[in-house]
Amino acid sequence: xxxxxxxxxxxxxxxxxxxxxxxxxxxxxxxxxxxxxxxxxxxxxxxxxxxxxxxxxxxxxxxxxxxxxxxxxxxxxxxxxxxxxxxxxxxxxxxxxxxxxxxxxxxxxxxxxxxxxxxxxxxxxxxxxxxxxxxxxxxxxxxxxxxxxxxxxxxxxxxxxxxxxxxxxxxxxxxxxxxxxxxxxxxxxxxxxxxxxxxxxxxxxxxxxxxxxxxxxxxxxxxxxxxxxxxxxxxxxxxxxxxxxxxxxxxxxxxxxxxxxxxxxxxxxxxxxxxxxxxxxxxxxxxxxxxxxxxxxxxxxxxxxxxxxxxxxxxxxxxxxxxxxxxxxxxxxxxxxxxxxxxxxxxxxxxxxxxxxxxxxxxxxxxxxxxxxxxxxxxxxxxxxxxxxxxxxxxxxxxxxxxxxxxxxxxxxxxxxxxxxxxxxxxxxxxxxxxxxxxxxxxxxxxxxxxxxxxxxxxxxxxxxxxxxxxxxxxxxxxxxxxxxxxxxxxxxxxxxxxxxxxxxxxxxxxxxxxxxxxxxxxxxxxxxxxxxxxxxxxxxxxxxxxxxxxxxxxxxxxxxxxxxxxxxxxxxxxxxxxxxxxxxxxxxxxxxxxxxxxxxxxxxxxxxxxxxxxxxxxxxxxxxxxxxxxxxxxxxxxxxxxxxxxxxxxxxxxxxxxxxxxxxxxxxxxxxxxxxxxxxxxxxxxxxxxxxxxxxxxxxxxxxxxxxxxxxxxxxxxxxxxxxxxxxxxxxxxxxxxxxxxxxxxxxxxxxxxxxxxxxxxxxxxxxxxxxxxxxxxxxxxxxxxxxxxxxxxxxx
Numbered sequence: 001x002x003x004x005x006x007x008x009x010x011x012x013x014x015x016x017x018x019x020x021x022x023x024x025x026x027x028x029x030x031x032x033x034x035x036x037x038x039x040x041x042x043x044x045x046x047x048x049x050x051x052x053x054x055x056x057x058x059x060x061x062x063x064x065x066x067x068x069x070x071x072x073x074x075x076x077x078x079x080x081x082x083x084x085x086x087x088x089x090x091x092x093x094x095x096x097x098x099x100x101x102x103x104x105x106x107x108x109x110x111x112x113x114x115x116x117x118x119x120x121x122x123x124x125x126x127x128x129x130x131x132x133x134x135x136x137x138x139x140x141x142x143x144x145x146x147x148x149x150x151x152x153x154x155x156x157x158x159x160x161x162x163x164x165x166x167x168x169x170x171x172x173x174x175x176x177x178x179x180x181x182x183x184x185x186x187x188x189x190x191x192x193x194x195x196x197x198x199x200x201x202x203x204x205x206x207x208x209x210x211x212x213x214x215x216x217x218x219x220x221x222x223x224x225x226x227x228x229x230x231x232x233x234x235x236x237x238x239x240x241x242x243x244x245x246x247x248x249x250x251x252x253x254x255x256x257x258x259x260x261x262x263x264x265x266x267x268x269x270x271x272x273x274x275x276x277x278x279x280x281x282x283x284x285x286x287x288x289x290x291x292x293x294x295x296x297x298x299x300x301x302x303x304x305x306x307x308x309x310x311x312x313x314x315x316x317x318x319x320x321x322x323x324x325x326x327x328x329x330x331x332x333x334x335x336x337x338x339x340x341x342x343x344x345x346x347x348x349x350x351x352x353x354x355x356x357x358x359x360x361x362x363x364x365x366x367x368x369x370x371x372x373x374x375x376x377x378x379x380x381x382x383x384x385x386x387x388x389x390x391x392x393x394x395x396x397x398x399x400x401x402x403x404x405x406x407x408x409x410x411x412x413x414x415x416x417x418x419x420x421x422x423x424x425x426x427x428x429x430x431x432x433x434x435x436x437x438x439x440x441x442x443x444x445x446x447x448x449x450x451x452x453x454x455x456x457x458x459x460x461x462x463x464x465x466x467x468x469x470x471x472x473x474x475x476x477x478x479x480x481x482x483x484x485x486x487x488x489x490x491x492x493x494x495x496x497x498x499x500x501x502x503x504x505x506x507x508x509x510x511x512x513x514x515x516x517x518x519x520x521x522x523x524x525x526x527x528x529x530x531x532x533x534x535x536x537x538x539x540x541x542x543x544x545x546x547x548x549x550x551x552x553x554x555x556x557x558x559x560x561x562x563x564x565x566x567x568x569x570x571x572x573x574x575x576x577x578x579x580x581x582x583x584x585x586x587x588x589x590x591x592x593x594x595x596x597x598x599x600x601x602x603x604x605x606x607x608x609x610x611x612x613x614x615x616x617x618x619x620x621x622x623x624x625x626x627x628x629x630x631x632x633x634x635x636x637x638x639x640x641x642x643x644x645x646x647x648x649x650x651x652x653x654x655x656x657x658x659x660x661x662x663x664x665x666x667x668x669x670x671x672x673x674x675x676x677x678x679x680x681x682x683x684x685x686x687x688x689x690x691x692x693x694x695x696x697x698x699x700x701x702x703x704x705x706x707x708x709x710x711x712x713x714x715x716x717x718x719x720x721x722x723x724x725x726x727x728x729x730x731x732x733x734x735x736x737x738x739x740x741x742x743x744x745x746x747x748x749x750x751x752x753x754x755x756x757x758x759x760x761x762x763x764x765x766x767x768x769x770x771x772x773x774x775x776x777x778x779x780x781x782x783x784x785x786x787x788x789x790x791x792x793x794x795x796x797x798x
Contacts, residue, residue: 060110060147064118065154071111074101074147078108079130081139089133094126094144101126101147110147118149119186151188153248157197157238159183162252169259170226171356172219178208178256181215183238196242202251204234212243217254226258227295262300263356266292266347268366275327276371279335284328287314287370291324292347302350308365310343327368335374336409343368378463379406379416379455386468389435393443394476401426401471404433406455415458426451426471435469443473444509479509481518481565483577489544490595492586493551501532501544501581506565516540517568523576526562532581534563544579553583557596 060075082088090108092101100114101124124147130139159181166179187194198212209220217234234254241247268290275288294301305316305325315330325345349362381387382405389402408414418433420426425439426449433453449471457463489502506518520542522534531551535543544561559581566574584595774785 058145063150064116074110077128091129095124116149118151123148151191153194155186156248157183157185157250159252164254167257176219178217193241197238198243202235232256260297262353264295265362266294268292274369279333280375287327289324308344335372341370378465381406381467388470390472393441393473399437401435419454475511480573480575481506481508481567488580490582499546505541519566521564551583557583
């Protein structure tokens with residue numbers, strides 16, 4: 001049996017001019033009893049048969065936005081197996097099958113039932129089947145085909161990013177790019193000119209243009225001025241179909257902001273500004289403010305101010321916040337000197353754009369006229385910075401030293417009075433300002449005097465001024481010259497004539513303007529003048545020389561040589577000083593050994609050997625002292641160690657009896673009730689343990705005689721046995737020091753009839769106890785017995 005030939009899908013269009021040309025292909029397939037790849041069926045090993053292939057159509061076209069009332073015919077599918085008997089049915093599946101697209105099962109015609117929009121979906125993929133009408137079996141394999149929606153110009157261009165805002169600097173040249181706008185068209189750009197967009201300016205074309213193809217907006221004029229108009233509103237249109245008739249269009253708004261450049265100089269609103277200030281205003285006081293305006297904005301308005309004329313007394317600064325020029329006082333003003341000042345202030349832009357320098361000068365000037373008002377001022381001294389006067393130190397009291405002058409600077413020129421603090425040396429005349437001497441001067445005590453003079457207005461003492469006056473005391477020769485110090489010299493007994501002994505100098509408290517010049521002489525009547533001569537060195541010093549040889553210290557060991565010193569004056573003053581010359585014994589080299597008749601002076605210099613010996617002795621002494629201190633410290637440490645090991649009882653005795661029997665607070669009575677333990681002896685032959693504090697006992701009861709007398713007999717054997725046991729314990733104790741020691745024991749015996757007086761151990765009230773035995777304890781317990789057993793003794797006596 002022959003196999004079913006391959007089916008063909010055949011499509012046609014009702015609008016061939018829009019669907020394009022239909023293409024078909026024909027081929028033959030081998031037909032055998034078995035199918036091989038490529039449509040070949042193999043029936044046997046040697047039998048082959050070729051079968052014709054049908055037409056294959058796999059693409060349909062349908063126009064979008066169909067507005068007809070009937071379904072739109074799309075195409076037709078058909079198989080060669082269909083002989084027109086009606087035994088084959090056609091079906092489709094896939095995108096839009098059964099809803100958008102329907103098929104005639106008998107004829108295979110496909111229709112579109114809905115209005116299609118290519119901008120929403122541009123094509124649909126479906127599958128076609130040919131089935132047997134009775135068995136519903138596939139007669140051919142499924143064939144996939146595509147229905148494309150064909151575009152029409154139904155979408156206008158849209159500016160998706162609009163409205164736009166751009167900027168351009170003022171005075172930009174023609175053709176300066178501002179910004180770019182873009183419109184998009186949803187139509188198919190590959191089909192026709194539906195998506196080809198061109199741009200144009202609808203509103204604002206006088207100042208700006210747009211490139212029709214790129215959408216770049218550019219300046220159309222070169223005189224855009226921000227100060228005239230700082231923004232422009234444009235309407236840009238985009239048209240598809242390349243701008244042809246019938247094309248769709250869309251528009252958007254473009255706002256273009258004009259940015260500022262420094263093309264305007266600063267300008268003062270007033271060319272003349274007037275201010276007034278008091279002549280007493282302090283330096284730095286603001287006089288007034290002026291401001292220059294600039295039509296620019298931002299940093300282009302930054303400016304600085306300077307004074308072009310009149311800057312001797314005034315200065316100008318710039319207020320950075322307000323951009324104002326602040327004119328202030330630079331130097332003190334004087335109404336009497338000048339009442340009006342004209343100051344020329346200039347404003348200059350800080351940031352000048354070199355592109356616009358040809359527009360003119362970027363600076364402006366204004367005149368600031370300052371009027372100075374008069375005030376009542378205190379007097380001023382002439383000279384104002386103080387006066388220096390001179391006076392001879394020997395001037396008489398009342399002499400005029402000098403005159404200070406002050407005047408009232410005001411126009412009224414009021415009289416001036418002079419004052420100064422109370423001073424005994426100088427006085428001042430209140431009317432003339434003459435300074436006179438009130439006390440004798442001494443230049444050597446004080447060479448300068450500084451005084452303060454006060455000048456006030458005669459009718460207003462609050463208007464005062466002070467001036468310093470320095471008075472220099474000129475020197476006169478009133479002090480004689482004197483030797484600089486008490487000079488002493490020494491000569492050898494064997495000195496030769498003409499030998500220089502000593503050089504002396506002179507001091508003078510005076511200070512002559514020409515300098516000091518002193519003359520030295522030996523009085524002819526001087527005792528030593530025949531032994532010594534004086535040599536004037538001419539530099540205000542003199543030398544003493546021997547005039548003979550052979551001095552003998554045993555005959556005369558000291559010479560007192562008077563020297564007369566005279567200054568150059570005028571007037572010339574003189575004084576006499578004494579040079580003490582000692583005659584000494586010298587060795588052969590001229591070294592002085594002794595300067596008196598009984599003793600010789602040893603040389604202060606020691607030989608190196610003597611110095612070494614002296615240092616060695618001192619070192620040995622230091623070592624011995626350190627050794628002794630070390631030994632003492634070592635012995636002291638051993639003794640302290642032994643003392644720490646010596647542990648024994650220390651007996652402390654207190655002889656304080658307290659405040660009497662009635663004093664219940666001076667002593668803690670609880671100490672009498674405590675038990676004290678004694679250390680146990682560590683010997684095998686020691687007696688019984690003694691742990692409790694012994695108490696006083698009475699060997700016998702007190703017998704009361706008929707006449708009230710008492711007698712007691714005490715047995716001391718108990719105490720002797722106690723002491724003997726203690727001595728034995730001490731002898732057997734190995735820790736006891738080997739030297740003799742004094743030990744004290746307190747033992748009262750045992751079985752004392754006296755019971756405890758503490759109320760803590762009382763088992764019954766006081767009415768049930770008998771305290772009559774307290775009368776037997778002696779005078780110290782008499783008051784206690786009176787409290788606890790009153791009247792018992794008297795009852796027994798009766």
